[in-house]
Amino acid sequence: MSSPETELRRLARSLLEKKAVDLVIGYEKSEAGVRPCFISEPNEAERLVWNPDCRLSLVRYLRGFKEKRVGIIVKGCDGRAIVELIKENQLDRRSTFIIAVECNGVYKPVKYGSSKLGRQIAEYCEKCEVRISPIRDHLIKSDVKALERPSPKNDGEPLDWLSLFRKCLRCMACVRSCPFCYCTECSIEGFKPALVHKLVDPVELFTFHLTRALHMAGRCVECGACESSCPVEIPLTRLYHELNEWFREKYGYVPGVNLEQAPPPLVFKEGEKP
Amino acid sequence: MVVWKPKIIAFTCWCSSSGVDQAGFEGFKYPANVLTVRVPCSAIVNPSLVVKALQEGADAVLLTACKPVELRKIAPSRITEARVSLLRRLLNTVGVEEDRVRILWISSNEGGIFASEVSRIVEEVEKLGPLNLRGKMIEQP
Amino acid sequence: MRRTTVLLCTCGSTLLDKIDFDKVRNELSKKPLVSRVEVVDGLCKSSVVKNLSLKPSERIIVAACSSRFLEAVFKSLLSISNVEFVNIREQCAWACENKEDASLKTIRLLSGSINKVVRIGLPKSHEDLKIVREALVIGGGIAGVRCALDIADAGYRVYLVEKEPSLGGVMAQLDKTFPTLDCSICIEGPLLSETGRNKNIVIIPNSEVVSVRGMVGDFRVLVRVNPAYVDPEKCNGCGECANVCPVYQPNKYDVNLKPVKAIYCPFAQAVPLKYVINKDYCIECGLCMNACTRAAINLEDKPKMLELNVGAIVVAVGSDLFDPRLKPEYHYGEYDNVITNMEFERIICASGPTGGVLLRRDGKPAKRVAFIQCVGSRESGQGIEECSYYCCAASMKEARLILEHDREAKVFIFYNELRAFGKGWEDLLYRRCLEDGIVFIRSRPSEIKRSLNGNLIIVYEDTLTGKRGELEVDIVVLALGFKPSEKLAKLAAALGISVDDKGFIEEAHAKVKPLETRVRGIYVAGTCHGPRDIVESAVEGSAAAALVISLFRGESIKLPETAKILENKCTGCGRCILMCQYGAIIRDGEKIRVLESICNGCGACVSSCPQEAVVLGDWGIEQLAPQISGMLGD
Secondary structure, eight states: OOOHHHHHHHHHHHHHHTTSOSEEEEEEEETTEEEEEEEOSGGGGGGEEOSTTOOSOSHHHHGGGTTSOEEEEEOHHHHHHHHHHHHTTOOOGGGEEEEEEOOOOOBOOOOTTSOSSSOOBOHHHHHOOOOSOSSOSEEEOOSSOOOOOOOOOOOOSOOOHHHHHHHOOOOOHHHHHOTTOOOSSOGGGTTSTTTSOSSOOTTHHHHHHHHHHHHHTTTOOOOOHHHHHOTTOOOHHHHHHHHHHHHHHHHOOOTTSOTTSOOOOSOOOTTOOO | OOOOOOOEEEEEOHHHHHHHHHHHHTTOOOOTTEEEEEOSOGGGSOHHHHHHHHHTTOSEEEEEEOOGGGGTTOOTHHHHHHHHHHHHHHHHHHTSOGGGEEEEEOOTTOHHHHHHHHHHHHHHHHHHOOOOHHHHHHSOO | OOOEEEEEEOTTTTTTTTSOHHHHHHHHHTSTTOOEEEEESOTTSHHHHHHTOOOTTSEEEEEEOSOTHHHHHHHHHOOOSOEEEEEOTTTTGGGSSSHHHHHHHHHHHHHHHHHHHTTOOOOOSOOOBOOOOEEEEEOOSHHHHHHHHHHHHTTOEEEEEOSSSSSOGGGGGOSEETTTTEEHHHHHHHHHHHHHHOTTEEEEOSEEEEEEEEETTEEEEEEEEOOOSBOTTTOOOOOHHHHHOOOEEEOTTTTTSSEEESEEOSOTTOSSOOOEEOTTTOOOOOHHHHHOTTOOBOTTOOOEEEEEEESEEEEOOOOEEOOGGGOGGGOBTTBTTEEEHHHHHHHHSTTSTTTTOOBOTTSOBOOEEEEEEEETBSSSSSSBSSOOSSHHHHHHHHHHHHHHHOTTOEEEEEESSOOOOSTTIIIIIIIHHHHTTOEEEEOOOOEEEEOTTSOEEEEEEOTTTOOEEEEEESEEEEEEOEEOOTTHHHHHHHHTOOBOTTSSBOOSBTTTBTTBOSSTTEEEOGGGGSOOOHHHHHHHHHHHHHHHHHHHHSSSBOOOOOOEEOTTTOOOOOHHHHHOTTOOEEEETTEEEEOTTTOOOOOHHHHHSTTOOEEOTTOSHHHHHHHHHHHHOO
16 A cells, blocks of 8 residues: 555645646745645645645645635545535635545644654644545545554643733744635734724733634634744634533534535523523 | 722613603613614624724623514514624633623613613623623733 | 724613713723713604714714614714624623612623724625515415405416315315304305406416525415416416316315316315316317317317416415324225214205215215314324314314205214314304204214114213223214415425424414514415414414515514625535525525525534634624723723
8 A cells, every 4th residue: 555645645646637626735845844845837746745734734725726626635624624614605616626634633733943853743633533534536545554643631730811811922934824814904913993093002911812712713713824934833622612512511612624514603592500 | 009990881772762852851871981872773783893892991881672463574683682692602612701782672761771781681691791802812821 | 094983872860870971982082993972861762962063084982872773873874884882881880789889890892882983884794685575376276365355456467376176275165164154155155256357466376486586575376287287368267168178186176075077176166267188088079179179178288387476475284184094093085974064064065975874885864963172283294293273163064064065863972172262153053052952072082883784883981080992883974174275385395484293384482473484575375384264264364464465564674683695705614504494595506505595694613613704794893892891801
């Protein structure tokens, strides 16, 4: 049996040769590990890589190719993002060829100056229950056992979120990397100065992060793109996970696992306790 | 020494706002730091506004709304109810006491209930103490 | 820069000792946004407001009482949109313990409004609407006919759409009406002919509403006219065609008890009095075409689609009755002599199948008759749970009709509670029933059995005495409860109105808007929104007509503030659709659209949109966040 990477390259080449897709979005090697790449020629397929550094979601790029047929490499969480985006009318399933790769978890990013040895699996991957995209056109199975997953531990000590927010630089990396941030005028990026002004008043970071959390609630697929790209390492996925838990408890709704299940209307039926 | 009194923002829908009117009309007194913002329906209040109010110095935020049973099948105030629940979960997570955000069911003729409930809530918020987000967010530890 | 003016009302001298107006004025004057502060007495008086010489370009904050008159005073004097009202009386002065508190609270409240007022005055979401002063009434029963007549008499054109070949509805099928036992068609007939004669009424028989677009004042209604195979323009109702027609079919009007020809007119008083062909039975022999001297018959007739442009719609389609086959213990359809009350009405009617003589199906006269009440009503599981309202009085009336025909007959009524409380129902119905010797038995019979001689045996337990019994009778009449008609849900969906959990049309408010639906400009009358009798249906027909007329008398329609989608911002994610409990937001191709006639202006959509691509009035983050900041500022 060939490795997933070989299979991936073969599939991409064949899709492009048959003109089944106009381009394939995947990962290629870079100095820092991997980076996204966009392949439209069959012989470029050799550039594709697949390893536990492929952590950033590629789903975000789909919106840039609305007129094209696109093949995309997705992990479980990325597939869930696609499901949720289809429900939100942002993607056309028919023009997307979903190459699902079984995911065993991804590594935490290597920060500048730190060692590449002893890589750790990301915290959000420990909680992950969906390793294969629930929506797919082709499945590539993993050839290795899952990365050493520490048994899902409790969230441990509650975090001091206010101090974490205070570290925020408002670089907007979380928004830029998120598959769900597609607003034309982002409320927390200065388009609503009455809510969050561009001039930095540190206390506004509270509204900044809570507003983003409210916008992600019940949608976030916990792919970790925001916190992996956060330069000050705010574990945002954990905050959004907490709100997703609320949706799971109240409505039994888990974003992205079922294309048929509509997002719950945010109401309590008679007799339900808030 | 200035005695600290909690500042409270109360978003009142048109129906419950008329209940608040009734409280004054009938001479019920409640703390002067309860400031009302009249909106057409509680469901129009963006949850971010509640967060913003806390950021701007409110020690608590109330949303007064119509009882869903009085609205029969279609009751936008149920949305408010769910949002408040979600907000409380969020505040709890980030370390702000969830009791600082509440929903109060007030009909047009329940001025007395508004006055007594609000007075009770003010007492409870007094026990929680000042929220002082600005202090918490800006002061270095 | 536009001026911002703060007007403080002292409310006579009421607020003078509650609020320190000098302090408030001083504090507010310091604010850079404020250009003038006026303390006046009596902002609720037009004369006082006029003297202030306010300009439409000014931003105004009115700090006064809670009176809703204030808004009218300001809106009528100035076409200003930038007005904010602050209640400093009930919500401030009267609720505070002392003058100092009240003054501080006034300053806080006003600081908020000053911040807000500079951000309001967005263009309103819509213009006032024009009105097409023509109405559509769906359903030609008593409610629909009464309604159409009243609207027409006020001078407006009415389209009256009826699915059957003739107007009349259920009332036309009844023999007599309670409590006075006057002939039903004798009182409805004149109304029907009046409707037929009325120049303002266009009757469209054999037709149904397919779809509705548009909104109050300007609906576009698509109506399907089913083929009658007889040109109504040419037919004069002479009946020569039916004379030669060789095929018989059961007549729906006579509850299928009496046959008519395949080319037929349902009853003598029909309006319009035009013949139609039932193609299910017609053998296309062409005899009628030869017989018709006016060449009115066209066997190739096809369905036609008609588009109507109307300003208001009244739904008066009535409802069905419970299907007694669903209660196998009564053996309806199996035992010949178990009949429904509608069948009874036709049988006892002089123009009915037996010429008004109550006969068993084997031809013997019926001497002993029993009525069973609440068949399909007042029980869970089958039919509807609530009381069908008409049937106690109807059965007492029918019982008395039997005795009018035959003094020797014995009549029994099995009831649960006698719920007959209308005008004249006590003296003209109930007491006379007792005097006539009609026997009332409080029971819901468990079964009807049939003896060897064909008689029916009712098995029951008298719930007043607890005794069980069996009663032998010739005929059992089942008093059927109402049931929403099968097509009602489809019609409701086409109209955009909602149905309740029982399947009847849902009112905008059961108590204070009992004839309005959730769509403005669509009204409801008669039994399609719940059980009713003739009187109430007629009352509702007139009342719905009054609503239509008052809509038409207005110059334009002012809708309440509704949500508006900012198309350049909208990403089409659909969260607003999920949130709207009124179903007023829909996906229309790639776009999201607000149905203004349904939107109630609650704003759940506004707060659900992450970038506020939906706006409604002055209640967005851009307005409210500064208001809050202003209130909380030092």
